[in-house]
Amino acid sequence: MRIWIVGAGAIGLLYGSRLAQSSVKVTLLTGSAAQAAALAAGGITIEEYGTGAAARAAVDAAPLAGAHAIAGPRDWIWLTVKQPHLTDDLAASLAALCSGGASLLCLQNGVGHMEKLREAIPERQLYAAISTEGALRLDEVTVRHTGLGSLTFGRWGDLASDDVTISGQDGSQKMLLDILEAAGIEGSMSNDMNNRIYHKLLVNAVINPLTAIYGVTNGELPDNDSRKRLMIALHAESEAVLSAAGMSGDGDAWERLMTVCRRTASNESSMLRDVKAGRMTEIDWINGGVAAIARQYGLTTPLNDAIITIVKTLAMN
Incomplete structure (x- = not known):
């Protein structure tokens, strides 16, 4: 092949x-x-x-x-x-x-x-x-x-x-x-790749922007109480949107997110590396994607919207 x-x-x-x-x-x-x-x-x-x-x-x-x-x-x-x-x-x-x-x-x-x-x-x-x-x-x-x-x-x-x-x-x-x-x-x-993509989007919408904002590795992200509280809130908002769009699961989405953090503990997310290098990030297709889906279902995403603004500001500096 x-x-x-x-x-x-x-x-x-x-x-x-x-x-x-x-x-x-x-x-x-x-x-x-x-x-x-x-x-x-x-x-x-x-x-x-x-x-x-x-x-x-x-x-x-x-x-x-x-x-x-x-x-x-x-x-x-x-x-x-x-x-x-x-x-x-x-x-x-x-x-x-x-x-x-x-x-x-x-x-x-x-x-x-x-x-x-x-x-x-x-x-x-x-x-x-x-x-x-x-x-x-x-x-x-x-x-x-x-x-x-x-x-x-x-x-x-x-x-x-x-x-x-x-x-x-x-x-x-x-x-x-x-x-x-x-x-x-x-x-x-x-x-069922559409569902799989939604689940991956849910993980990316939390790990990628927050590691970029805080400048930490995937494994370090949940090791601080204030960061973890924001992770939980952003995950809940994003999960509600994607569930409204048809994402199905077994109720273990949060544990899957934490498993990714553990298994890629030393990894710097691609968004963090892009911010460090002053490159354009994928924020418009990740958290922006969540926000766009929310609008289709008459939902609001204040946390995702704030995260998008922060990451874009960081990437310009």
Whole structure:
């Protein structure tokens, strides 16, 4: 199986290295020619979770610009860029990459990206994915695995509502699960990805902005009483909105949030890193996504609205 990964940030490098180490043919498509050249020459270096031991994985790499002209098969395309980078031009490039029948696996935080991609990509080729791995990109070719997690994926759109089992899916999906297992990646399939995305959004809407505001790691966030009280309030407000929109669960949403904090304790959220670097954050697609859903149901989100303002102010400084 040939997997192309669009985006060589922390998650792209993490999955690219782990897949390549298990003998999957991986091609990374980067935003710059310099990063592509560095990856093609020396591969990806990954600092393994728990031990810090460094391993190197050989990959192919090329700039995204013009990548649709690269010869060779591609079975899956993994989209790992952040929401602000999902432009109309990128959507058009992805459509060209998928023109040979490859499936597109989308690992973005927040909401709105799947609806945008659905306008450009045939529904039968479009998959949503949820990752709870922790990763930190140290430089253009080096990534640190900072927290164990899992990868859940499934069809997006009307096809996802079909009541089917894994054995009833096409062979490439079952093969992808086998490849994830061989690479030591905890993987699963779901035909309820909209619900899964809401649950991931609930986690992100609390951890990402609050770690960015307080400047702490995921594990440090609940270790202070005042921070934890704000976590609880923001979680309750966001959960009420997403439940009104149809999110279902077993009542353990708060414990799942705390589990993520524990399992990715040393990880700095992507929003914290963006604020530190003065980059545009994903706040409009995470807490802004919660607020937009609330408006659809006649609800208000004063905490989310305040959080959005604070994070945007921090990112400008």
